[in-house]
Amino acid sequence: MDYSLAWLSYRRLPFYEEKEYFQKLYVQGEDGITSSAVYEICRGAEEILGIRTEIVRLPVSVGNEKSEVKEGIYLFLDSNGPSGGGYRIFEEKGVIWITAAEPEGLLYGSFELIRQVQRERTLKGLELLRIPENPLRMLNHWDNLDGSIERGYSGKSFFFRDNEVLVGKRTEDYARLAASVGINGVVINNVNVTERATKLITCEYAISLKRMGEVFSKYGIRLYLSLNFAAPIELGGLATADPEAMEVREWWQAQMKETFRNIPSLGGFLVKADSEGRPGPFTYDRTQAQGANMLAEAVKPYGGIIIWRCFVYNCTQDWRDQKTDRARSAYDYFMPLDGDFHENVILQIKNGPMDFQVREPVSPLFGALSKTNQILEVQIAQEYTGQQKHVCYLIPQFKEILGFHTRCREEGDTVADIISGRCFSRRNCGMAAVANTGSDSNWTGHDLAAANWYGFGRLAFEPSLSAEDIAREWCECTFGTNAQVVHAVCKILMMSWPAYEKYTSPLGIGWMVNPNNHYGPSVDGYEYDRWGTYHRADHLGIGVERGKAGTGFAQTYLEPNASIYEEAETCPEELLLFFHYIPYTYMLKSGKTLIQHIYDSHFEGVEDVEKIIGLWEGLRELVPGEIFDRVKLRMEHQLESSLEWRDQINSYFYRKSFIADEKGRTIY
Amino acid sequence: MDYSLAWLSYRRLPFYEEKEYFQKLYVQGEDGITSSAVYEICRGAEEILGIRTEIVRLPVSVGNEKSEVKEGIYLFLDSNGPSGGGYRIFEEKGVIWITAAEPEGLLYGSFELIRQVQRERTLKGLELLRIPENPLRMLNHWDNLDGSIERGYSGKSFFFRDNEVLVGKRTEDYARLAASVGINGVVINNVNVTERATKLITCEYAISLKRMGEVFSKYGIRLYLSLNFAAPIELGGLATADPEAMEVREWWQAQMKETFRNIPSLGGFLVKADSEGRPGPFTYDRTQAQGANMLAEAVKPYGGIIIWRCFVYNCTQDWRDQKTDRARSAYDYFMPLDGDFHENVILQIKNGPMDFQVREPVSPLFGALSKTNQILEVQIAQEYTGQQKHVCYLIPQFKEILGFHTRCREEGDTVADIISGRCFSRRNCGMAAVANTGSDSNWTGHDLAAANWYGFGRLAFEPSLSAEDIAREWCECTFGTNAQVVHAVCKILMMSWPAYEKYTSPLGIGWMVNPNNHYGPSVDGYEYDRWGTYHRADHLGIGVERGKAGTGFAQTYLEPNASIYEEAETCPEELLLFFHYIPYTYMLKSGKTLIQHIYDSHFEGVEDVEKIIGLWEGLRELVPGEIFDRVKLRMEHQLESSLEWRDQINSYFYRKSFIADEKGRTIY
CATH class of the missing domain: 3.30.379.10 (Chitobiase/beta-hexosaminidase domain 2-like)
Structure with a gap:
C-alpha cells in the first residue's frame, strides 16, 4: 500500500x-x-x-x-x-x-x-x-476527471484518472476514514463541471459510479455529483438550458430517471451556477430559485436533493467602482428568494461573504434566511491559508463561525443552531467542507493538515466539541498518547491559525495573495483586478468602507450586529479593515496604532512559526522519522514563506505610509 | 491558402x-x-x-x-x-x-x-x-516542437507541430518574405531547448531539417538551430557536460560531424547557457568562454558558428538586496572575457542590460568589448511592448540604439559601427531579432506588427534608413501608394512607440507588468520577486540608484557616458528612473515635477491611442475590410488596455505619494 x-x-x-x-x-x-x-x-x-x-x-x-x-x-x-x-x-x-x-x-x-x-x-x-447535530456532514471534492484537483494540494485525485472513475481499495479506505469521523455525504467531482465531467450523469459512467456508491453506502456515505446546468445543451443537444422551458424540464426529468436508475444510491447534486463563468438561470433571466427548483423537481421522485451554492457574484468588476461590493452579492441575490426554494433544495452558503479568507465576518445570509434549507460551506483545502504547506488548523475558525450569534432570535440563534436545523425546524441542512485530500501517501500533503479533515468531520457531528478537544483526539489517534507529543502537537495546531493570520493580511482585509494560484504575498495582487477583492490602501490608511457611507454591507446583518459593524469603534478589531477604511494612525484598543499593529503582528507571526518549529523539533525521536522529516521540511518552507509575507507586507506599508516602526526593526 | x-x-x-x-x-x-x-x-x-x-x-x-x-x-x-x-x-x-x-x-x-x-x-x-552593412541579419524564432511559441503572439509555430518539423509551401513563403528584406539567417527553435528539441541535432530530424535548409538556401538564408548545452548528458548518456572534459569534447565533435553531414546547409547554433535555469559552463565552474569555445571547435571543421547569448544573470535574487544589480550581470560576466572567444564565436547581446523593456539604456558591453564578435539582439516579438495587441512600431527604438555613441573611439563609435564590424574590423557580426511571426493568417497577429518584421530586416540591411522611410516603404508595399493611407499609417506607426511608453512604465524604470505573461499593468508585479527587476517606489520617490552611491552600473559605461549617467542632472530624462532614485517633487527640464510628468504622460498616452484610432478610422474605405476590422478590434482593445495602464499607474502613485494632479483629473 x-x-x-x-x-x-x-x-x-x-x-x-x-x-x-x-x-x-x-x-x-x-x-x-x-x-x-x-x-x-x-x-x-x-x-x-x-x-x-x-x-x-x-x-x-x-x-x-x-x-x-x-x-x-x-x-x-x-x-x-x-x-x-x-x-x-x-x-x-x-x-x-x-x-x-x-x-x-x-x-x-x-x-x-x-x-x-x-x-x-x-x-x-x-x-x-x-447524536450528530447536523443531518448532512459532507465533503466536497473539487476533483477533475483528468485526475487534477482544483485547489488540490495533496497530489492527484484518487476518484478520477484519465477520464475514468477509480473504484478500489483506496476508495474503501477513504470511506473508512470519512465515516470514522461521521461524514455521510461526498461530492466526488469539481463544482466547475466542464467537458467530460458533464457526462458523469450519463450511462457512460454508470457502472463505476454504481460501484463507488455501493462502497460508500457500506460506510453510511451517500454519493453526490456536481452537475453542469448547461447539460441539456451540451449533452441533450437542446438549444437552451432555460429552467422554464418545457423541453429542458423534460430533458432533466428523463435524464434523472436514467441517472438514478444507474446509480441507485445517489444522494443528489451540488450545483455552482451563474458563477465565475459557469452557466445558470441568469443566462435566461430566471432566478436562482427557478433554476434550483426545476432540478429539484427532476430528482424528487428518487429522494434526491439539490445543493445550490450561493457563491454568485460579479467577477468582472471594475476596480475603480467603489459602490459595487462583492461581499453583498450572495445576500442581494438570495435573500429576496427566501421561502421560494423547494423542500429538497438546500442553499450551500460559504462561511463568509468573500471566499475562505483567513478572516471574514460570517455570511449575513445566516440568520436572515429563515424559510430556506441551508448548509454551511467551509474549506479545509487550505486555498488561502497556506495550501497545506503551512500548518493552519482551521477548527478554531470554524468554531467561531458556528458560535456566531446571528440575532435571528433571542436564543438558539447561532450559525450552529441554524445549520443543524433546530433554529427554524428544518431537516435538510448541515455542513460541507471543500476537501483537502489527494493521492499523496499521507492523504493531505502536510501530515498536520489531516487534523482539518478529521476535525471537520468531528465538528460537524458534534459542534460542541472544542477545537482543543478535537486536536487532542486527532493527535492521540495519529501519534499516540505520549504526553509530550500530544502537548506539542496540540500547541502547534492551536497556534497555527492565529500565526497565519498575523503574518498575512491584517484585520480582516483578506487577499494580498498572488493572483491565480492564491499562494504567497502580493499586496496589490488583486487590487486592480476584476474580482471585487480590494484593500484600498493609500498613503493615509487602508480598508473598505462597508458602513452606510460606503457599500452598506454592514446593514445586511440583523441588529445589533449591523450597528456593531457599522461603527469602527464597536466593530470587532479583527474585522476592522473588512468593514472600514482606517487611518494608519488610528489607535487600537491595544494602545497601538494600526500601522504599528501591522508591523508588530507580522514580526510576531514569524516568531510564532519559529516557535512552532521549535515545538516540532522537540518531537524528533517521538514521532515516526518519515513524518517528522516531511513536516520539518514543510515547516522550514513555511518559515521562509512567512518571512516573505512579513517583509513584503511591512515594506509595502512602510513605503506607502512612511511611518517608521517604533521598534526600529528592519523594514525594506 | x-x-x-x-x-x-x-x-x-x-x-x-x-x-x-x-x-x-x-x-x-x-x-x-x-x-x-x-x-x-x-x-x-x-x-x-x-x-x-x-x-x-x-x-x-x-x-x-x-x-x-x-x-x-x-x-x-x-x-x-x-x-x-x-x-x-x-x-x-x-x-x-x-x-x-x-x-x-x-x-x-x-x-x-x-x-x-x-x-x-x-x-x-x-x-x-x-550593400548590406551587417554581415549577419538574423531572425530568432522561439518556437517549440509541440507547436507553441514562447512569447508568441501570432498563433502557433509554422516550423513545428506535435514534435514534427514542418516543411512546405509556408516554409517557402516565409523564406520569400524574410529574404525580401534581406534576412540571411534563421534560428528556427526556441533558445530554451528542452526535451524533444534537444534531439534536433540528431538523425531523427535529419531529413526534414535538410529539406528546410534547402528551402532556405534558395533564398540565401542559412538555417541555424538552438542547442542544449546539456545534450552530452541528455542524448549522449554522459555523466557530465563539462566543456573541459575530454569525453564531452569528443561527444560534441562526433555529434557535430553527424549533424553537419545530415544538414549540409546548417549555419551553426544559438546557445542560451547558464540563464533562467538553462544548463551551462557555470555548472562546472567553467567560464562562458570555455563553454562557447568548446562548441566552436566542434563546429569549426564545417564552417559553423556559435552564437552565444549574453543573457546571463542571477534570477533568484532577493528583492531586499539593494546591492546586486541585474543590469550589471552581462557586463560583469563577459567583459573580463574579451578576446578569449574563438573567431567563430559571436556574443549575442540584448540591446539593453535588462530585457527588451520599452526604454532601456544601451548595453554597456557595446563599445567595451573590442576583441569579440558581437550581434545586437532586439525583439520584434512585442513581449513587453503590447504583445502585438497594441500597435508599437519598434524601428525608432532600434534606430536610437544603433545611433548610440559608445565613445569607444572618437568617430565611428556607434552601436551600428560596432555590430557591422567596421569599428573593430570584425567579420562575424550583425543583428538578430526575436521574431514576431506565427501561423496567424497575417503572420504577425496585428497587421501593423508586420512593419516590425519588415522594418527589422530592412534596417539590418541598411541601418542608415530612417524609421519613417522604412514605415513608408512597408506601408506602400502593403497597402499601396494612396497618399492618405500612407500618411495615416506612417503617422500611426511613428506615434505608437512613444504612446506606449507614455502610458506604461515611466522614464526608463521598466516592468510594472503582470508576472509571467508580461502583459498589462501590475506596478508591484515584480517588485518583491526574484528577477532583479525593481522600481523601489516609496512615499517620496521612485527609481533605482545605479550611480556610484548605488550599484555603480553607470560606471560600466565609457566616458563621458559614465559621468552623464552618474548625475541625475545630466542623465537623459527618459532614463532618469533607470539610473536614479528621484523624489516625486523633482523638477524636470519640462518645468514639471516628476509626479506631474507621470500623471500627464499617462493621460497623454491614452489620448495618443485615441488619435491613433481616429487616424485608422479615416481609412475605413481605403484598406481591405478584413484588415480594417481586424486592426480596429485590436485598437479598441489597446484603448481599453491603455486606460487600465493609465489608471493603475496614476492611482498607484497618487495613493502612495498623496500628491494631487495639478489638473484635477480623476485618479482613483
Missing part, C-alpha cells in the same frame, strides 16, 4: 488492560453498514490489541434482556435508541453495549469505541450518548 | 507605365538563388503588371558588352560588382541592370526592383547601389 491510513493507522498497544471485551462481539443484522461496524471493531481489536474477535450472530428476535448477555461487545439495534446516526455506548458488568436506532449509529459507535482504545481510555464504566 | 503574403501580397497596377522592361529577363547562371531572383521578378511582373516575362538564358561567357544588350532586365553576376549581398540597379537605354558579385545580391536587387514597382516609382534613370 503506497499510502497510510492517517488516524486509522493503528499502533499496537500490548499493555492495554481491557482487552477482554474484544474477545467476543455479538451482533444482530447483516446489512452492509452493520457489517462495516463489525469489521471495524475486529480490525481495531486485531491491530491494536492483537486479538481475533469471535463474532457471534444473534437472532434478530433477541431483545433487550440483559440477563442473557455474556461478556463482550454487543452491537445492538434498538428502535428506541438514539436515531439519526446517534448512538449510545455504555459498559455494564463486563459488557459494552453499542446501541442505536439505525445501523449508521452502530458504525459511528464502533469507530468511537476503537477511538477510545486508541486513546488508551478505560472502557469500564464508559457511558457515551452521541 | 489560409494566410496572406503580407508585403508581398501584390496588388495589380494596370496603369503602371513602365511595364515594358518586364517583357524580357536576361539571366546568367542557374544556381538556386539566381533562380529565385528570376522567379521573384517574373512573379512580380505577372501579379502586379499582368505580364508574362520571357526568360532568356545567356551563356555565362557573355560579359559586360552593353552594345549587344536588348531592352529588358539583366540579372548579371559581375565579380567586380558589389559583394557581400550588395547589388547595383541601374537603368540605361531601356535596360535595367541588376549586378552583383554573388547571387544573393541579384536576389536582393530583384526584390528591390519589384518593390520599386509596388511603390509605383519610375524605373527610368534608376540608380541604386546597396
Whole structure:
C-alpha cells in the first residue's frame, strides 16, 4: 500500500488492560453498514490489541434482556435508541453495549469505541450518548476527471484518472476514514463541471459510479455529483438550458430517471451556477430559485436533493467602482428568494461573504434566511491559508463561525443552531467542507493538515466539541498518547491559525495573495483586478468602507450586529479593515496604532512559526522519522514563506505610509 | 491558402507605365538563388503588371558588352560588382541592370526592383547601389516542437507541430518574405531547448531539417538551430557536460560531424547557457568562454558558428538586496572575457542590460568589448511592448540604439559601427531579432506588427534608413501608394512607440507588468520577486540608484557616458528612473515635477491611442475590410488596455505619494 491510513493507522498497544471485551462481539443484522461496524471493531481489536474477535450472530428476535448477555461487545439495534446516526455506548458488568436506532449509529459507535482504545481510555464504566447535530456532514471534492484537483494540494485525485472513475481499495479506505469521523455525504467531482465531467450523469459512467456508491453506502456515505446546468445543451443537444422551458424540464426529468436508475444510491447534486463563468438561470433571466427548483423537481421522485451554492457574484468588476461590493452579492441575490426554494433544495452558503479568507465576518445570509434549507460551506483545502504547506488548523475558525450569534432570535440563534436545523425546524441542512485530500501517501500533503479533515468531520457531528478537544483526539489517534507529543502537537495546531493570520493580511482585509494560484504575498495582487477583492490602501490608511457611507454591507446583518459593524469603534478589531477604511494612525484598543499593529503582528507571526518549529523539533525521536522529516521540511518552507509575507507586507506599508516602526526593526 | 503574403501580397497596377522592361529577363547562371531572383521578378511582373516575362538564358561567357544588350532586365553576376549581398540597379537605354558579385545580391536587387514597382516609382534613370552593412541579419524564432511559441503572439509555430518539423509551401513563403528584406539567417527553435528539441541535432530530424535548409538556401538564408548545452548528458548518456572534459569534447565533435553531414546547409547554433535555469559552463565552474569555445571547435571543421547569448544573470535574487544589480550581470560576466572567444564565436547581446523593456539604456558591453564578435539582439516579438495587441512600431527604438555613441573611439563609435564590424574590423557580426511571426493568417497577429518584421530586416540591411522611410516603404508595399493611407499609417506607426511608453512604465524604470505573461499593468508585479527587476517606489520617490552611491552600473559605461549617467542632472530624462532614485517633487527640464510628468504622460498616452484610432478610422474605405476590422478590434482593445495602464499607474502613485494632479483629473 503506497499510502497510510492517517488516524486509522493503528499502533499496537500490548499493555492495554481491557482487552477482554474484544474477545467476543455479538451482533444482530447483516446489512452492509452493520457489517462495516463489525469489521471495524475486529480490525481495531486485531491491530491494536492483537486479538481475533469471535463474532457471534444473534437472532434478530433477541431483545433487550440483559440477563442473557455474556461478556463482550454487543452491537445492538434498538428502535428506541438514539436515531439519526446517534448512538449510545455504555459498559455494564463486563459488557459494552453499542446501541442505536439505525445501523449508521452502530458504525459511528464502533469507530468511537476503537477511538477510545486508541486513546488508551478505560472502557469500564464508559457511558457515551452521541447524536450528530447536523443531518448532512459532507465533503466536497473539487476533483477533475483528468485526475487534477482544483485547489488540490495533496497530489492527484484518487476518484478520477484519465477520464475514468477509480473504484478500489483506496476508495474503501477513504470511506473508512470519512465515516470514522461521521461524514455521510461526498461530492466526488469539481463544482466547475466542464467537458467530460458533464457526462458523469450519463450511462457512460454508470457502472463505476454504481460501484463507488455501493462502497460508500457500506460506510453510511451517500454519493453526490456536481452537475453542469448547461447539460441539456451540451449533452441533450437542446438549444437552451432555460429552467422554464418545457423541453429542458423534460430533458432533466428523463435524464434523472436514467441517472438514478444507474446509480441507485445517489444522494443528489451540488450545483455552482451563474458563477465565475459557469452557466445558470441568469443566462435566461430566471432566478436562482427557478433554476434550483426545476432540478429539484427532476430528482424528487428518487429522494434526491439539490445543493445550490450561493457563491454568485460579479467577477468582472471594475476596480475603480467603489459602490459595487462583492461581499453583498450572495445576500442581494438570495435573500429576496427566501421561502421560494423547494423542500429538497438546500442553499450551500460559504462561511463568509468573500471566499475562505483567513478572516471574514460570517455570511449575513445566516440568520436572515429563515424559510430556506441551508448548509454551511467551509474549506479545509487550505486555498488561502497556506495550501497545506503551512500548518493552519482551521477548527478554531470554524468554531467561531458556528458560535456566531446571528440575532435571528433571542436564543438558539447561532450559525450552529441554524445549520443543524433546530433554529427554524428544518431537516435538510448541515455542513460541507471543500476537501483537502489527494493521492499523496499521507492523504493531505502536510501530515498536520489531516487534523482539518478529521476535525471537520468531528465538528460537524458534534459542534460542541472544542477545537482543543478535537486536536487532542486527532493527535492521540495519529501519534499516540505520549504526553509530550500530544502537548506539542496540540500547541502547534492551536497556534497555527492565529500565526497565519498575523503574518498575512491584517484585520480582516483578506487577499494580498498572488493572483491565480492564491499562494504567497502580493499586496496589490488583486487590487486592480476584476474580482471585487480590494484593500484600498493609500498613503493615509487602508480598508473598505462597508458602513452606510460606503457599500452598506454592514446593514445586511440583523441588529445589533449591523450597528456593531457599522461603527469602527464597536466593530470587532479583527474585522476592522473588512468593514472600514482606517487611518494608519488610528489607535487600537491595544494602545497601538494600526500601522504599528501591522508591523508588530507580522514580526510576531514569524516568531510564532519559529516557535512552532521549535515545538516540532522537540518531537524528533517521538514521532515516526518519515513524518517528522516531511513536516520539518514543510515547516522550514513555511518559515521562509512567512518571512516573505512579513517583509513584503511591512515594506509595502512602510513605503506607502512612511511611518517608521517604533521598534526600529528592519523594514525594506 | 489560409494566410496572406503580407508585403508581398501584390496588388495589380494596370496603369503602371513602365511595364515594358518586364517583357524580357536576361539571366546568367542557374544556381538556386539566381533562380529565385528570376522567379521573384517574373512573379512580380505577372501579379502586379499582368505580364508574362520571357526568360532568356545567356551563356555565362557573355560579359559586360552593353552594345549587344536588348531592352529588358539583366540579372548579371559581375565579380567586380558589389559583394557581400550588395547589388547595383541601374537603368540605361531601356535596360535595367541588376549586378552583383554573388547571387544573393541579384536576389536582393530583384526584390528591390519589384518593390520599386509596388511603390509605383519610375524605373527610368534608376540608380541604386546597396550593400548590406551587417554581415549577419538574423531572425530568432522561439518556437517549440509541440507547436507553441514562447512569447508568441501570432498563433502557433509554422516550423513545428506535435514534435514534427514542418516543411512546405509556408516554409517557402516565409523564406520569400524574410529574404525580401534581406534576412540571411534563421534560428528556427526556441533558445530554451528542452526535451524533444534537444534531439534536433540528431538523425531523427535529419531529413526534414535538410529539406528546410534547402528551402532556405534558395533564398540565401542559412538555417541555424538552438542547442542544449546539456545534450552530452541528455542524448549522449554522459555523466557530465563539462566543456573541459575530454569525453564531452569528443561527444560534441562526433555529434557535430553527424549533424553537419545530415544538414549540409546548417549555419551553426544559438546557445542560451547558464540563464533562467538553462544548463551551462557555470555548472562546472567553467567560464562562458570555455563553454562557447568548446562548441566552436566542434563546429569549426564545417564552417559553423556559435552564437552565444549574453543573457546571463542571477534570477533568484532577493528583492531586499539593494546591492546586486541585474543590469550589471552581462557586463560583469563577459567583459573580463574579451578576446578569449574563438573567431567563430559571436556574443549575442540584448540591446539593453535588462530585457527588451520599452526604454532601456544601451548595453554597456557595446563599445567595451573590442576583441569579440558581437550581434545586437532586439525583439520584434512585442513581449513587453503590447504583445502585438497594441500597435508599437519598434524601428525608432532600434534606430536610437544603433545611433548610440559608445565613445569607444572618437568617430565611428556607434552601436551600428560596432555590430557591422567596421569599428573593430570584425567579420562575424550583425543583428538578430526575436521574431514576431506565427501561423496567424497575417503572420504577425496585428497587421501593423508586420512593419516590425519588415522594418527589422530592412534596417539590418541598411541601418542608415530612417524609421519613417522604412514605415513608408512597408506601408506602400502593403497597402499601396494612396497618399492618405500612407500618411495615416506612417503617422500611426511613428506615434505608437512613444504612446506606449507614455502610458506604461515611466522614464526608463521598466516592468510594472503582470508576472509571467508580461502583459498589462501590475506596478508591484515584480517588485518583491526574484528577477532583479525593481522600481523601489516609496512615499517620496521612485527609481533605482545605479550611480556610484548605488550599484555603480553607470560606471560600466565609457566616458563621458559614465559621468552623464552618474548625475541625475545630466542623465537623459527618459532614463532618469533607470539610473536614479528621484523624489516625486523633482523638477524636470519640462518645468514639471516628476509626479506631474507621470500623471500627464499617462493621460497623454491614452489620448495618443485615441488619435491613433481616429487616424485608422479615416481609412475605413481605403484598406481591405478584413484588415480594417481586424486592426480596429485590436485598437479598441489597446484603448481599453491603455486606460487600465493609465489608471493603475496614476492611482498607484497618487495613493502612495498623496500628491494631487495639478489638473484635477480623476485618479482613483
